[in-house]
Amino acid sequence: MDLLATTTIRRPVSDVYAFWRRLENLPTFMAHLQEVRSTGDRTTHWTASAPFDRSVEWDAEITDEVPDERIGWRSTGDADVPNTGKVWFVPAPDGVSTEVHVLLVYDIPGGKLGEAVARYFGEEPHQQLDDDLRRLKQVLETGEVVRSDGAPWGKRARKEFPQRPAQPLSSDEIAKGEAA
8 A cells, every 4th residue: 555645844854854763753643653663773663553452563674864855764574564665854835844745655464354444443544644744743833742622532442642632721821922
């Protein structure tokens, strides 16, 4: 399965690249990632959640890297989810922001049946990648994944990215805003 998604983040390319390049940061915004652990300068071990309360694991290596421009990777060995990918960091036309373009190519365990089961449980891969990039934008622009009062616990079934519920501004915050 090939997935392609893009978002624009109001941060300089160097900041966005540095955050992504520290691969241990990826689980802060990628819903299915439980852990990415560095095993070398260009190698990592990944653990991700899968349907039916299962986990999948694989090792990966960086295969292409140009600082502040792109990172490419591929799984190695006997990966539970064989995959390759690339992320590009492109200066946005406004001169301040960064366009992030992600290409993921992977084999869903169970082939077409596994894909159908994932969709049945509401885990459509294209939507997942779009959601992950939306959360990346939130983390880099606000410092956290923002939740509304309607869904402060994210997807309750998976307890995905729990955050504090949105709160009205305090009178001090309102006064501070009016003074500015």
